[in-house]
Amino acid sequence: MDEVHERATEILGHGLVDILRSSDHHDDPTLVRLAFQCGMIEYARWMSASWFFEDPEDEQLLADIYQRVRASQDQVAAGRWRALTHAHVQELIHGTPELGDYFVDAFVNVLLTAGFKSSSAALHALVAKRFSDRIAALVRLALGLNKAVGTEVTACELKTLSAAPGIPFDVETMVDVVDGAGQASEAVLCTCELGLSRSDKVDGVWTRSILLKPKVVLPSGVEELLAQGGNTPTRTAA
Template sequence: MTVPSLLGVVAASVMGIFCFRLSSSKDELQESRDALLSNNAELEERVKELEAEVERTKQKAENAYRDERAKTTAQMAKAASEIKGFQDRATKLQNDNEHLKSKHSKEVQYLRDELGTANHKQVELRKLVDMQASELSTAREFTFMVDNVAAADITRIVQELNAANFQAAMQFLSILPLEADDGSDVDHQFIDQLRDRATHAVGRRLIEIAAQSKETDESFLILAFQSVLAYICHSAITSWMYGSHNEAGLLNATYERIRDSEQQAVAGRWRALTNKQITSLAGRRTNDAIRRDIIWGLVGILIAVGWEVNPQSARAAVVAELDDAVEEIMGVISRISKAIREDFISEDLQVVCAAGGATYDPSTMEVEEGGMPKKGPKDKYVPKVLATSELGLASRTRNGGMQMILKSKVHLH
């Protein structure tokens, strides 16, 4: 066989093999193509499902975001409203505070000054109390001290004070009527204060009766003058420091403790030494306060019963016409205070004054002539004190009781 023939045979064999393999590859490719198309269809279906799931998830997220945003917006709006309310209230409180600070700054300063003064007085009083308490340790030698004045002498001085009060009341009545108030330069608040003080001192019922009868029956007006003078005298005599309630309360409480724990002579000695010291320190100030209250007390009665008077003009009239009478009253007050607190050691004597409206007690009170209401024997009523016209005198006992030496004279209603 020739070479060309051999080559032809080889070529034919190769072509046969190629054609066989090509046919086999086409079948495999077709199968692969079909499988691939099937996979693509499945993948496309899966992609669609995933896209739908993503869309649903996205929609849920958007809805949740919108809901959360709306909720947050509402909460922020509510919080903003509350903050605005807080700011408004804070602004109002700040404005009110500034207004109050501006309004009361002077009052606060005044109170601070008064507090400083009161604290200083408390310190001085405590020093005085400590000094007297120290002296008590050596006070046994005074156990048998003799009184420098008798109780009967003090009784006569109290009766002298009652007479001086009556004379002052009659003298004040004699200068009435005073110049009427023309309404100019009048402090109406001060007038109200004078009226209230006078009413408190003598009682509203007496003021009403005196106001109704001042043009026809002067006896009730005189009684009102006597009653206010008795009230002021009683306060001046019974107070350790007239017009200084805190200090007087401290001294009174201290004396009560000493009186309950020591013999009467020792307690009386402490009382005498303390009163002497107080008189030397505050005597002038106390006298000025008593004089002022007597004058304004009489003027206050006039105003309370309805007299149209200028307070300052009325005060000037009292000073001009009753100065000697007022000085006499103050002198007797001073003598009684000294006698009761310093000179009479063996007992505790006390000037007594029945308050208006109190129930009548015949064991401590005496109805003054003309002081009994006009009621028949069949009338049933509880006698009440209308006013005290004259002060009484009593001896205090340790158990809080009183033994009358001189009954106070009263009018009933």
């Protein structure tokens, strides 16, 4: 369980993991559902921005090279390098990456952290079988986003955004999805919807604008979510 909690914390952050571990979920699965959303968002963000999906060292090398190209070349050249590199590097992937397993692992770790009684292997097999179609749809959407921002758009630089758990809430770059009245003194609990930024190089200087703010949940919003009777930021009553 220590390993499960560690993996869950890497994706969800300490705050949400602590809440999952200390709450009773038998009568109200709201917090579990929120943790599912958070896990999906983080892996979808990673997939949308990944160069290679495989070796973290290769990922970092390509990211470092791109930052050098980005700093030294004009926007057109940098965008074309990014698009060509994304396209050709992903052609080197051996077979089809099992990206759906990341989502399954996230769901399993959430359930085990929340107190679900099962072995990790049995729960992994159950989740993978029962939700295979929905997980495959998530992967297709994430890969489509990866292609769009990585290879299809060169006139500017687009990047998916999420707010890391624990960072201060910033009204200029985030939206408090529960009540819209987040305070800068609060730390982000999790992100439940991705945002999008656009960067342009003007006179040698990169400038960034937020096209879509990521939607976040703050600790002060947890009680309100629970009071909504099972509704979460992306699941509302009919």
